[in-house]
Amino acid sequence: MKPHLKVHYFQHIAGEGFGSCYSYLKEMNARMTATEFFALPVDLALDIEALPHVEDVDLLIIMGGTMSVNDEANYPWLKIEKRWLRRYLALGKPAIGLCLGGQLIANALGAAVSKSAAQELGWTTVRKINFVPDECFQLPEQFNVMQWHSETFEIPKGAVHLAENEACRNQMYQIGKNVLGFQFHPEITPEALALFLEDDEELALFNGVCQQSEDELKKSAKEKFLQGNQLLNKAIEYVLRKTAC
Template sequence: MKSHLKVHYFQHIAGEGFGSCYEFLKAHQAQITATEFFALPVDLPLEIEALPQIEDVDLLIIMGGTMSVNDEVNYPWLKIEKRWLRRYLALGKPAIGLCLGGQLIANALGAAVSKNSMQELGWTTVRKVKHVPQDCFELPEYFNVMQWHSETFEIPKGAIHLAENDVCRNQMYQIGKNVLGFQFHPEITPETLSLFLENDEELAHFSGAFVQTESELKHSSKAHFLQGNQLLNQAIEYVLQKTA
């Protein structure tokens, strides 16, 4: 990883923050900046020029959010974000999408995002897809991660499907060697989980066999978070390997 890496992240909801990768990137002397879409005035149209200059971003990390990538009527900045993403990705630059972020990358590249048959909220097991090419991002055969989603992405054209489970088939993909899209939340920490759980209105929208209770989530052991956090650190190093 090169020194003084310029990392930019797109944040869609207040309080979500940067999760576990903040400490990892700061330890590598990264310069971290953000676009806070949730803070934009609703009555002021966003111009693409208000987003960072693409050449000023060495790594883009796109965070999650409670909105749908398809809800451009209520969140008109989604159109601009996707347009900027297409320009950024066309240059082959490193990007990581987390949950909504993974859906945004897929959708910006023409893949559909739609309701999953079941909602996922809580700790679940995800498995590596069989017969992934050897030079792809390396995943454990099985790993335990935090889920928090109602929708799911289709795998973008030209991407490689990396991970799945029985509830939601498309859990992770990669494009080239520089883009990784996650459906789950590898960045989650005890602090960010607490912030998520403060949103009672959001929790009320989740139900079903694969939704854990608020009480269960509040009693998550610290060991639960480590595997996803380590996976994200490895993902960052992987997409940056060309810029090292």
């Protein structure tokens, strides 16, 4: 591993930074930078050259967001972000996509993103897909994580399907040895969840059986966050180790 790992993250909404993996990355002496798409004027014609050079990024983390990957008319920077992603991924460099981030990677590579059969909001159980090859990222048989989505990705062509649950079949995938896409939020912290719950407009969009109440979520014990947080740390270690081989 490089002495100063250069980590860049794409942030789509205010307040949703690195989440739980910040401390883990700082322990690696990582140098962290960000592109804050949410801070750009809506009508700005962003040029791809305004983003970091792909050669200058050792690890990319793509965060979640309230927009759809398909909403390029209202968020024109989505086109540029996807173009940049294709350049970056073509070099076989490590990337982690979280919720919207997982959808963006999949969509940039030609997979559809559409309304999920069921919206998910709250703590749910996700299970490992049977017969995942041994060389792939290994998950627990089942684990409890935070969900917050109404759309979902198709598994990109050539990717390995890693995890599922009853509400949303495509919960996680792997591309090569360098890319892991999550539909859920392993990075969530109590502080980040509190910020999510302040968005009344976003909460109003959710109504379904796979949803916990705001009061329930506010009472989430700190221990609930740990399984996802540890899973994300292992995912980061995996893509860095595999691409260093």
